Amino acid sequence: MEINLNEQLSQYSLLIVYASMALLAVSFLLSTLHMAQTASAKTESESEQAEGDVLVRTKTESKLMSTASLWVMGVATVLLGIAVTMRGIAAQRVPWANMYEFAISSTLVILMIYLMSLYLKEVHFIAPLVSGFSLISLGAATSLFYVEVSTIMPALQSYWLVIHVIVAVLATSFFYIGAALHITYLVRKASWSQGDSNAFQRIFSHFPSADTLDRFAYRFIIVGFVLWSFTLIAGAIWAERAWNRYWGWDTKEVWTFIIWVLYAGYLHAKATRGWTGTRAAYLGLVGFAAVLFNFTIVNLFFEGLHVYSGL
Amino acid sequence: MTSYRPSDYELTREERELEQAPKRTKFGFQGWLRWMWRQLTSMRTALILLLLLAVASVPGSVYPQRSADPNGVRLQFEENPELAEVLDTLQLFDVYTSVWFSAIYILLFISLIGCVVPRTQVHWRAMMSKPVKTPPNLKRMSAYETQRGGKQELEQAARILKKQGYRVDLREDSVSAEKGYLKETGNLLFHYALIAVLIAVGVGGGNSYIGQRVLVEGDMFVNNLASYDSFSPGTFYDENNLYPFSMRLDDFQVTYDLQNPANVGAPIDFKASVTVFDENGESQGEVKVNQPLELPGTGVYLMGNGFAPIITVRDGDGRVAFSGPVVFLPQDGNLTSLGVIKAPDANPSQIGLISFFYPTAEQLPSGAYTSIYPDAFDPLLTMNAYVGDLGLDDGVPRNVYALDVTDLTEVAGRDADNPGLELRPGESAEIPGGYGSVSFDGLTRYAAFDIAHNPGGFWILLSSMIALAGLIASLLIPRRRVWVKAVADEKIEIAALARGDDPRLEDVVSDLGKRLEGGKVGN
Ligand code: HEM
Numbered sequence: 001m002e003i004n005l006n007e008q009l010s011q012y013s014l015l016i017v018y019a020s021m022a023l024l025a026v027s028f029l030l031s032t033l034h035m036a037q038t039a040s041a042k043t044e045s046e047s048e049q050a051e052g053d054v055l056v057r058t059k060t061e062s063k064l065m066s067t068a069s070l071w072v073m074g075v076a077t078v079l080l081g082i083a084v085t086m087r088g089i090a091a092q093r094v095p096w097a098n099m100y101e102f103a104i105s106s107t108l109v110i111l112m113i114y115l116m117s118l119y120l121k122e123v124h125f126i127a128p129l130v131s132g133f134s135l136i137s138l139g140a141a142t143s144l145f146y147v148e149v150s151t152i153m154p155a156l157q158s159y160w161l162v163i164h165v166i167v168a169v170l171a172t173s174f175f176y177i178g179a180a181l182h183i184t185y186l187v188r189k190a191s192w193s194q195g196d197s198n199a200f201q202r203i204f205s206h207f208p209s210a211d212t213l214d215r216f217a218y219r220f221i222i223v224g225f226v227l228w229s230f231t232l233i234a235g236a237i238w239a240e241r242a243w244n245r246y247w248g249w250d251t252k253e254v255w256t257f258i259i260w261v262l263y264a265g266y267l268h269a270k271a272t273r274g275w276t277g278t279r280a281a282y283l284g285l286v287g288f289a290a291v292l293f294n295f296t297i298v299n300l301f302f303e304g305l306h307v308y309s310g311l
Numbered sequence: 312m313t314s315y316r317p318s319d320y321e322l323t324r325e326e327r328e329l330e331q332a333p334k335r336t337k338f339g340f341q342g343w344l345r346w347m348w349r350q351l352t353s354m355r356t357a358l359i360l361l362l363l364l365a366v367a368s369v370p371g372s373v374y375p376q377r378s379a380d381p382n383g384v385r386l387q388f389e390e391n392p393e394l395a396e397v398l399d400t401l402q403l404f405d406v407y408t409s410v411w412f413s414a415i416y417i418l419l420f421i422s423l424i425g426c427v428v429p430r431t432q433v434h435w436r437a438m439m440s441k442p443v444k445t446p447p448n449l450k451r452m453s454a455y456e457t458q459r460g461g462k463q464e465l466e467q468a469a470r471i472l473k474k475q476g477y478r479v480d481l482r483e484d485s486v487s488a489e490k491g492y493l494k495e496t497g498n499l500l501f502h503y504a505l506i507a508v509l510i511a512v513g514v515g516g517g518n519s520y521i522g523q524r525v526l527v528e529g530d531m532f533v534n535n536l537a538s539y540d541s542f543s544p545g546t547f548y549d550e551n552n553l554y555p556f557s558m559r560l561d562d563f564q565v566t567y568d569l570q571n572p573a574n575v576g577a578p579i580d581f582k583a584s585v586t587v588f589d590e591n592g593e594s595q596g597e598v599k600v601n602q603p604l605e606l607p608g609t610g611v612y613l614m615g616n617g618f619a620p621i622i623t624v625r626d627g628d629g630r631v632a633f634s635g636p637v638v639f640l641p642q643d644g645n646l647t648s649l650g651v652i653k654a655p656d657a658n659p660s661q662i663g664l665i666s667f668f669y670p671t672a673e674q675l676p677s678g679a680y681t682s683i684y685p686d687a688f689d690p691l692l693t694m695n696a697y698v699g700d701l702g703l704d705d706g707v708p709r710n711v712y713a714l715d716v717t718d719l720t721e722v723a724g725r726d727a728d729n730p731g732l733e734l735r736p737g738e739s740a741e742i743p744g745g746y747g748s749v750s751f752d753g754l755t756r757y758a759a760f761d762i763a764h765n766p767g768g769f770w771i772l773l774s775s776m777i778a779l780a781g782l783i784a785s786l787l788i789p790r791r792r793v794w795v796k797a798v799a800d801e802k803i804e805i806a807a808l809a810r811g812d813d814p815r816l817e818d819v820v821s822d823l824g825k826r827l828e829g830g831k832v833g834n
Binding site: 005150158160215218219222225226229230233236237238240241242243244245246247248249250251254255257258261262264265268269270271272273274275276283290298 | 319
């Protein structure tokens with residue numbers, strides 16, 4: 001068995017990740033500007049009712065800006081897709097064997113899932129949360145987690161790893177969009193965001209209703225939950241192959257379980273009197289906090305069999 | 312229709328109107344019991360127990376667990392014995408078998424059974440009976456339209472709905488239809504399958520065993536209790552059921568990366584070639600890291616590997632006191648390995664050797680050695696030699712990988728008058744003081760295997776797949792009720808209600824409306 005790692009190619013891949021980050025920053029700026037403008041558009045409509053064309057112009061500009069931000073995000077996603085593929089070719093295997101690779105691959109999937117769900121207009125509104133989060137996770141990946149391409153240890157050479165990780169990444173993306181919608185829901189519902197006495201409140205008056213945001217969050221989370229359940233099962237099958245026990249309460253397994261139970265709790269909350277709405281939303285956010293914790297703190301500081309993150 | 316959900320199941324306002332209010336029970340002892348039971352099987356209790364379960368799982372990832380990391384627990388006791396004592400009393404080193412963790416999940420499962428069994432009965436009855444009567448006030452349903460129509464449209468609606476898979480009840484002046492019973496079936500199936508998973512884990516674990524055995528190339532393993540280095544059976548495992556087979560390790564191969572500068576020495580592949588002898592005769596097999604050897608009811612897993620230098624010790628009289636491969640334990644990624652040789656039959660004194668093996672030796676400026684590559688390109692053995700009473704005769708079991716040197720005299724090594732011994736393959740060296748000699752006769756590899764029997768695995772997998780299927784059905788299939796009612800002025804009302812979230816509810820109503828003849832008259 002021979003493997004030719006291609007370090008040059010992985011360097012180019014890193015450059016393209018940087019390019020993608022630059023575009024994500026642009027997309028973030030455009031979408032926040034768009035929000036600022038929706039707020040001022042209303043101000044103008046109030047103060048200068050007569051000058052209708054000003055209002056129309058700002059509105060079209062703002063619409064354009066929103067569309068442009070999404071197109072820029074699309075291009076950033078394509079670039080990131082190229083970078084991830086090149087990284088995989090450079091390493092001659094799936095590009096998610098260490099934290100750097102896992103971060104770039106999962107950011108790519110989050111962006112792709114988000115762009116695909118854009119035909120739901122309720123989801124337009126969280127664009128800055130998506131580009132912002134992607135920017136942070138790529139920033140952390142390139143500055144904190146970067147490692148050169150390397151081969152993976154034999155315990156990780158399994159198609160169950162491929163399945164397990166793909167599904168985990170997909171689940172994480174759905175959970176992320178669910179969490180972003182929940183944050184928006186909570187803000188939308190809070191008393192300080194009601195009314196139109198300041199710019200912030202005016203921005204939120206353009207958002208879908210709190211109930212709609214809540215319902216959409218739920219829909220993303222149920223898909224995430226099914227995928228996460230599958231992650232759990234695929235992980236157990238892989239552990240059985242590699243370590244002859246399907247479940248050993250290894251740190252990573254513990255956290256996969258905790259996340260699953262928390263989201264099961266969320267789903268229950270959605271059906272429990274007195275727990276729907278805000279409380280369930282907080283519970284969903286706790287679930288996502290556990291997802292982030294699992295990927296960062298657990299990978300970096302906890303001991304266990306899964307500690308091969310290449311750092 | 313009676314409420315088949317726990318009493319605090321969140322219903323929409325419209326749903327609540329359809330459900331009967333729960334009957335008030337008289338208090339008294341029985342009333343209390345019933346009240347307690349209802350509390351335990353309420354949605355809120357289930358939710359709180361789920362959250363408790365999540366919280367209770369956390370410490371197991373913070374403290375080392377005896378089951379997964381016994382060494383870590385030992386370290387805690389060495390580093391901070393008092394704290395470790397306290398943690399141990401709180402069962403924080405055995406979280407997942409602790410009293411408090413077990414209490415939570417047992418309560419959760421009692422609650423689960425108490426919740427699911429009555430729901431099953433009610434669901435069964437619901438499936439056997441007709442859809443609910445059309446409620447008097449349809450305007451209040453989540454989706455509602457009116458349009459022109461009459462009796463004929465009712466019949467047509469019944470036909471359309473039937474074709475769409477609804478259970479339909481056509482009455483005098485209304486149609487009541489319901490579909491998506493599979494949602495509740497899936498939900499119940501999911502919860503039952505969780506119980507099945509728990510049972511499979513418990514029963515399977517009780518009937519399982521796992522044993523370890525280290526084999527040097529050429530060694531033969533015979534599957535009986537005496538052949539295991541360690542053996543841990545589950546509570547109910549019957550040792551007479553060991554599958555009768557033998558296995559010889561013919562060859563162990565490791566492939567390292569030699570090509571990619573950043574990655575030199577990283578292992579790419581481990582492969583143990585074995586010959587298996589069982590009731591089917593002799594066969595060749597292969598064990599790799601993700602690829603256990605599967606025998607009937609028994610799996611052989613590759614867990615570790617290392618070098619086993621072949622060493623011969625001769626005593627002061629020139630007689631062979633020890634000869635054979637010695638299993639060395641790897642200490643780092645480049646396989647610097649530590650081994651212990653004991654020769655209790657040597658004369659004039661027993662001999663003990665503590666030895667380091669360097670597959671590719673490199674001398675550091677300090678004079679000490681290190682290994683710079685995990686494969687054996689330039690192998691070297693260094694040894695410290697001890698003489699005296701090895702303490703093997705007093706019947707206390709000794710770790711074969713450790714040598715207690717407190718009562719021994721070091722005759723070669725850092726703390727002795729003579730330097731440690733250094734041997735390359737084929738070389739031999741005198742043990743200073745006329746105690747004998749050691750020779751390094753060759754190099755083989757060994758592999759560490761787990762041999763395990765895990766009858767629960769299949770059932771756990773089966774029940775989790777059923778759980779997953781049930782979950783998908785439960786979450787993605789919509790449960791809807793649709794009503795069409797003829798009202799005054801040649802008009803019909805169409806209304807629908809969903810259990811839970813249903814993105815298509817309004818489309819269902821307007822689609823049905825469009826397919827029925829008669830003009831629209833607004834709503
Ligand atoms: C082992 C513990 C449990 C787990 C992991 C669990 C998990 C889940 C999950 C993931 C769902 C959402 C998917 C679905 O609708 O099928 C759910 C729904 C449900 N569970 Fe559980 N559950 C547990 C225990 C219980 C208990 C003890 C009760 C009884 C109080 C219960 C009652 C329900 C009900 C009524 C629903 C339907 C909720 C709805 O209509 O959306 N579950 N459960």
